[in-house]
Amino acid sequence: MAVDNFSQRVLAWFEEHGRKDLPWQHPRDPYRIWVSEIMLQQTQVNTVIGYFQRFMQRFPDVASLAAAELDQVMHHWSGLGYYARARNLHRAAGEVMARHQGAVPDDMDSLQSLPGIGRSTAGAIRSLAFGAYAPILDGNVKRVLARHFAIPGWPGSSPVQKQLWQLSEQLTPHTQTAEYNQAMMDLGATRCVRGKPLCDTCPLARSCQALAQGDVARYPAPKPKKVLPVRATMMVILTDATGDILLEQRPPSGIWGGLWSLPECPPERSLLAWCREVLGCDVEQRHKLPPRRHSFSHFHLDITPVVVAVKNPAKGLMDEGSRVWYKLSQPDDRGLAAPVSRILGEIGRPNSEQQSKGEAP
Template sequence: MNKSDFSQRLLTWFDAYGRKDLPWQQNPTLYRVWVSEIMLQQTQVATVIPYYQRFIERFPSLPALAHASVDEILGLWAGLGYYARARRLHQAARIAWETHGGELPATLEALMELPGIGRSTGGAILALALGQRYPILDGNVKRVLTRQEAIEHWPGQPKVEKQLWQRAATLLPRTRLADYTQAIMDLGATVCTRHRPHCPSCPVKKTCQAHLQENPEAYPRSRPRKRLPLRATCMLILLNDQGEVLLERRPPVGIWGGLWSFPECPPQTEAALWCQEQFGWPIGEVQHWPPLRHHFTHFTLDIQPVIARIRGEARQVMEPNSQVWYKMEPMYKRGLPAPTLRLLKRLREPSKGE
């Protein structure tokens, strides 16, 4: 594969077909590109766009983000998933505010010292915002390069990843670094797709070994599979006499870290007894909803929702900083994980919850 031929073909294709109207491409500052790159980690562009627009409207600058509350940030992030990204974004903003004069640093080494920014993300930020000459190696780029050379091993292996980094650096052009970086990401996202790649319209198909083998979908090789463990929990949906539901803030680490969700108890627990022991509230009517299954990267979670109505008044919470009576109004926003949002929606439509 000739370096200059590859990059020139890619840039010519980008001029005709590349994406140039994405919201973070308008006024591509370090801050705006950084926010977009964090949101785009493991998430498709079409999903990210409305979240990005709302986020930038509320937090147009790094100081605005650094001084925001975690709850407000998680509230705007709710539904986008991988919430650790939002917490790291906030942490990085605060660090940059305190140690870099309220701005993101403009060197790769300094960027990589901030939470949530690795070599590929940092390189993408600097290339797209400032035109600096750094390679990237996100999932789309790995797929393009793996097919170009028909690499026989899973690209997540350290030896293979090192090889891909070297190749990504070798292929960088001397000019138009921002366009090239966007182009190779666009190629993987729109042409060299995981399934049913559009090889006839690929600008670099003549050098693609996987295409020449007529078997592009065989690459990249899959990660060796492990059977995902199955876990179970019972989510207790406690309602008071005002029609409010009790939410608890989850620990800062672990799944849904820092978000608000329902109290959880072990499966097969007697909900009324558990509630009495934990909160001191007598329970009247108890109702079991159909189970809800939620998939994480490393395990699957089966959720048993249990509706329990408290008898009498229950307005005081034991820990005001980590418990709240939720009014279920759209204007009352908190960071809520997807299963919690689904159950709250079901709660507003009782006929669907039974």
């Protein structure tokens, strides 16, 4: 099949059916495109839109993002997941200010040198923001190409990914690159979807090899499955005499890096002894909230929230600079881990389940 024929059909479909009213498209400036592309990594458009709009209100340009405290950035990212994206975005904003005079660069090498920007994201920024030729290969594009050319194997494996990149380079036109790349992403998101692709309305249907084989579901091959391990923790909801709750800031890297969370007690430990040993205080009025599971890409975390109260003033409790007393009645711009935010919301609701007596740990 001729390369021009492929791209022409994609562009013709985009002209009539493509998404042209996404918030980062108006205005289509490099900073907005960059932020949207980072948010769209492993996250669907419908989820991103609200986060993007709130993020832009608070950080309308590179300078405001670079000047902000990381905690403020994490607060506006809280709930979007994959928090390394936010940390890298903040670091990259600082580098753009320092190395590029506050202007998002337009060349691939400079873009890929920034934290959190890989080849496909750089290509999206270069093409969508600057109108330059640059192939992309996000999850949607991988799915369209793998099905159309019936490419076996998981797209995340190196040999398959290499083959898909070669196709993307060959098929991406040197003119109207922005429209073509947006069209390919839109095709994957709205027609060539994972579960039940809408082949009847796809502009590439007549040349799609997977459809010709009658086995569209076979492509692309899923990621090899593995059984995720399960970990468990007790999240300690420690309250003082005024009802404020103790929060700790997590280390900058790792799970929920840089976010604020509840102290965690190993489930096999005695809670009383742990509080005395680690927090330096005695506690009382203990009861459990309903347990819940939070799943990451590589493990499940079973959380048991436990409400306790400080029995006596603990002089050393706040010696750690990474601890604060959080006021439920006056929440601040603080990045909270998603399950912690939900737990605090439960506690803050009148007549919530946590008011009922529970089993003491």
